[in-house]
Amino acid sequence: MTTTPLTTRTTDRPATSRGVKALRAVAIAACVPYLSLKLTWIFGGRIGIPEDSTLLDHRATMLIANTATVLMDACVVVLALLLTRPWGLRVRSWLLAVPMWAATGLLAPIMAGFPLQILVRLLGGSVRTEAANDPFLHEWVFSVVYGGFILQGLALGALFVLYARRRWGHIWQGRVWDLDAGPKAPAVAAAVCAVLPVTTHTLWATGSATGLSSAAADGRASDFYALEVLYALFPVVAVAGALLLAFRPAPGLALRVPLALVWLGSAATACWGGWLLIGSLAATDMADRPTALMLLTYAGAMITGLLVLLTGVRHTAARRASV
Numbered sequence: 001m002t003t004t005p006l007t008t009r010t011t012d013r014p015a016t017s018r019g020v021k022a023l024r025a026v027a028i029a030a031c032v033p034y035l036s037l038k039l040t041w042i043f044g045g046r047i048g049i050p051e052d053s054t055l056l057d058h059r060a061t062m063l064i065a066n067t068a069t070v071l072m073d074a075c076v077v078v079l080a081l082l083l084t085r086p087w088g089l090r091v092r093s094w095l096l097a098v099p100m101w102a103a104t105g106l107l108a109p110i111m112a113g114f115p116l117q118i119l120v121r122l123l124g125g126s127v128r129t130e131a132a133n134d135p136f137l138h139e140w141v142f143s144v145v146y147g148g149f150i151l152q153g154l155a156l157g158a159l160f161v162l163y164a165r166r167r168w169g170h171i172w173q174g175r176v177w178d179l180d181a182g183p184k185a186p187a188v189a190a191a192v193c194a195v196l197p198v199t200t201h202t203l204w205a206t207g208s209a210t211g212l213s214s215a216a217a218d219g220r221a222s223d224f225y226a227l228e229v230l231y232a233l234f235p236v237v238a239v240a241g242a243l244l245l246a247f248r249p250a251p252g253l254a255l256r257v258p259l260a261l262v263w264l265g266s267a268a269t270a271c272w273g274g275w276l277l278i279g280s281l282a283a284t285d286m287a288d289r290p291t292a293l294m295l296l297t298y299a300g301a302m303i304t305g306l307l308v309l310l311t312g313v314r315h316t317a318a319r320r321a322s323v
Contacts, residue, residue, distance in 0.1 A: 270305020
């Protein structure tokens with residue numbers, strides 16, 4: 001068996017073309033609306049919040065949540081600089097990969113889900129952004145915030161691909177047959193764990209209310225079913241990438257394909273599952289409190305994503321050592 005030739009490793013200079021600078025500017029500028037809103041709320045402003053919003057009933061929780069999300073979005077600015085400045089190439093791999101993986105996991109479902117909601121609305125479906133008798137935020141806030149997230153994701157993703165190609169491009173070159181036989185247990189465990197979240201999200205996507213809280217069941221609209229399809233799809237993508245790496249059923253496949261599936265699928269599955277789990281546990285209203293099946297579904301998704309990530313890390317480490 002022959003091994004696909006590898007090109008030389010990257011240079012020690014970051015890409016500084018006009019296109020890269022433009023992408024960096026877009027990524028940073030796209031953070032401004034969200035950060036502005038959050039900072040306004042932290043300091044007592046109410047722009048975008050209805051007078052009878054439930055957010056105003058939990059000021060301490062809102063302060064903590066807003067502060068945490070400000071720090072999270074500020075990380076996008078740091079990442080945009082790291083990916084384009086000379087000092088970014090000297091940062092340890094894991095210090096970049098971990099926050100970039102988390103950013104991928106939190107932004108990818110929004111980048112896919114928000115346009116899907118818009119499409120549902122254009123096709124005549126119903127989109128529920130806030131309850132009629134339980135106002136949350138003015139509708140324009142969602143458009144501004146999610147629009148900014150999509151721009152952040154597109155710009156940051158493009159910068160990361162360019163950066164990763166320069167620094168680690170030698171790792172994902174070649175074909176799946178170039179991989180040494182690696183551990184299969186994490187991939188198998190991920191496939192087993194994925195059964196629950198894939199099954200429940202598929203049931204909810206097809207109209208079943210099994211295991212949903214009363215608030216979730218009563219508030220379903222067309223966009224709910226569309227988003228549930230996405231939540232069922234991401235674990236499938238993640239596990240598919242892990243199994244391709246672990247068992248190599250398609251030896252001639254370009255190595256970057258399963259690695260991309262593992263990166264995107266594990267991030268979206270683990271991070272969004274964790275986000276939904278945290279949000280469910282924070283619910284205070286009895287009607288909003290999650291059922292045991294909802295908690296198990298979100299936890300199962302998070303564990304699935306982490307197991308797939310472990311599969312990817314092990315194979316990437318072995319690949320890096322071999323080249």
